[in-house]
Amino acid sequence: MTYLLKGGLVATWTSDNQPLTLLADVLVEDATIVRVDKQIDVGPNVQVVDCTGKWIIPGMVDTHRHTWMAIMRGSQGDWLLTEYLVKNSWHEQGDITVPEIRIGQLAGCLDALNSGVTTILDHFHAANSPEHADAVLEATIQSGARVILSMSRQSAPTQVFPHFEFANEAAADKWQWEKLEEWAGKGGGQLTEDGRVLLGFAYDLDMFNPDPALMPMHQAAIKRARALPAAVITSHVVSGPRILDWKKAGFLGPDVVFSHCNVLFQHTEVDDEMWNAMKEHKCSIASTPADELNMAHGNPVALEAVDRGVKCGLGIDCASINGGDLFTQMKVALGWARGRRNEEVVNKKLQPPQYNKHNAVDAFRLATLGGAEALNLSNTIGTIEAGKKADIVVLDADSVNLAGIRDPFKGVVFHATDADVELVMVNGEIVKKNGKLCKIEWGPVAKELRERAEAVRERWPDAKLDELWSKYYAQDPNMKL
CATH class of the missing domain: 2.30.40.10 (Urease, subunit C, domain 1)
Known part of the structure; x- marks a missing residue:
């Protein structure tokens, strides 16, 4: 046409x-x-x-989104990050059914498209079974969105109290790698003939299993992902030295996209080792400023990354917590950067600047060309x-x-x-x-989404989730990320 x-x-x-x-x-x-x-x-x-x-x-580019979570949207916006992990990641997430995750993925993709977001780096962290994975891929292709589908190599905990157990980890490790290799084998990492949907890889196991004895396992996983090949390797960084851990392990490269990176806000030195590692290895940051501020991740670093020459784009993070648009993220990223600078002027009694350092055109770039650069797609989109x-x-x-x-x-x-x-x-x-x-009629999607979202809420009412969170918080109020 x-x-x-x-x-x-x-x-x-x-x-x-x-x-x-x-x-x-x-x-x-x-x-x-x-x-x-x-x-x-x-x-x-x-x-x-x-x-x-x-x-x-x-078309705008989202560099970090958990798209399937549209099945639970509107229910998690007041949660802290630690609260989210206990309530969702360690309980609700492993209980989501195949039909629920399929409609959540489809609705999440359509939400993005409706808002003018045409490309998504999808950190798919609810691959509970081969059927869940295939349902998410099917819905992604059906939606018409451009997506790097990055299935996370992990299993859901089978026990949280009094300590964690992952009884299904060996089985999950086996079938998830088989599924990734099956997908990669269809088109060398292209999950559609036209290349609109690409294979990515998400990896956070080193965050929850930092034991040095497990480092060979982590290194083998990253090497195996690159051999698929995965277009992008993405991982969460909120606090702690993970960037340097990845550097030491030899993981860093231009295909690495770290979401959030709030830890970098504390690193203000010009020659800071973490910032320099990101720039040297041409890694990227996916900044999600709205929920980073609301959920106590820490302070956003999107425009500081640009100032330092580090590739950066925007994202919404959880479709359960934020709307699918990047208009909001642009405003928050820009407002935060301006507010931070103005606060320094007031606190340090500096001369007020004549103009704002960052402007609308800079935020626009984050949502378009900046996002494309972060995903190494600037030669084709952005x-x-x-x-x-x-x-x-x-x-x-x-x-x-x-x-x-x-x-x-x-x-x-x-x-x-x-x-x-x-x-x-x-x-x-x-x-x-x-x-x-117009590619997919929204009415039937909305009807099914509403019905299946209600089923999730019935299984996991607020009172039940609050009880779990209170129990965990009493056990570990200083939970580290």
């Missing part, structure tokens, strides 16, 4: 790292942007989309340029939120919501049109 997006205001960073706004037409052939120009004439077989009064921006994949978002600049705004970068970061997203294209396929999802 060939499309001409005609007469819109293109707002994008470019491959030579410059922001650009241009009133132009965008010609798409099959999955690729082939031309961006002020006036493009086409023949009768091209489908023309009138973009007069619209903004055309790159900008509106000829030769890139046609992952495109069109916003209605005459909407209630956006009318009257001249600068689309400021408009996207400070004013836009998913209600302004009129059209979304992924890999040249339109998945949202005229403000509504």
Whole structure:
């Protein structure tokens, strides 16, 4: 299919790292942007989309999302991170059924697309069985989103009190590697023929099993993942020296994406070893500022990473806790960076700056080109340029939120919501049109999601979860991450 997006205001960073706004037409052939120009004439077989009064921006890139957790959205937003681990990771998560995880994954992908997020690094940490894994892959492909599906090598605990037991770990280790190798064998890491869905790998076992005697196991796992090949290796870093542990173990590389990295906020020296290790090995940070602040992960480091030359993108983290859009994450990342700088000015009685150090255009970059760079996909996505994949978002600049705004970068970061997203294209396929999802009808998805989410809540009522958390907190109030 060939499309001409005609007469819109293109707002994008470019491959030579410059922001650009241009009133132009965008010609798409099959999955690729082939031309961006002020006036493009086409023949009768091209489908023309009138973009007069619209903004055309790159599809946004989420670098850290637990997509399947849409099955539990709205229930976890007031939790601390430690509370989340006990209630969800160590109890609810291992009890999720195959139909529940399938509809959660599908709904989570559609939530992203509806908000103009076209690419997701999906840290899939609920692979409870081969059937769960296949259901998530099926839903991901069905959704139309561009996804690096990163199944986590882990098993759910079979006992938490009075101490942890993982009675199913040997069996999980066996079938999860078999499943990863099965997926990789279908297309060398491409999980769809067109490369829209790629294989990634998530690994946190070294965080919960830091015993030096287990280091050969961890090293073998990372080596095996790279041999698949996994497009990305992703892992959580909140506190502690894990970045240096990975460096010492020889794990670091340009395919590594660490989510959060709040520990780096405390490392302010110019020549700090952790920051330098990230830059030297071309690793990336996936910053999720909204829940990092709300759940007591620590302070976000997104724009500081950019200042230090470390690749960084944004993410929403848990679809159970945050909405699927990156508009919120852009605002929070920018607001936090500005607030931190202004606090230093006040506390240290410094001369007030003449201008803000970071601006809307910088936050916009985090959500588009920055995210693409973090995932090593900037040669194919992240900008509106000829030769890139046609992952495109069109916003209605005459909407209630956006009318009257001249600068689309400021408009996207400070004013836009998913209600302004009129059209979304992924890999040249339109998945949202005229403000509504069109590849998959939302109504039946919403109905099933509502029914299955209620079933989860019935099995895990708040009172039951609070009892578990209180019991654990009484046992270990100083839980370290």
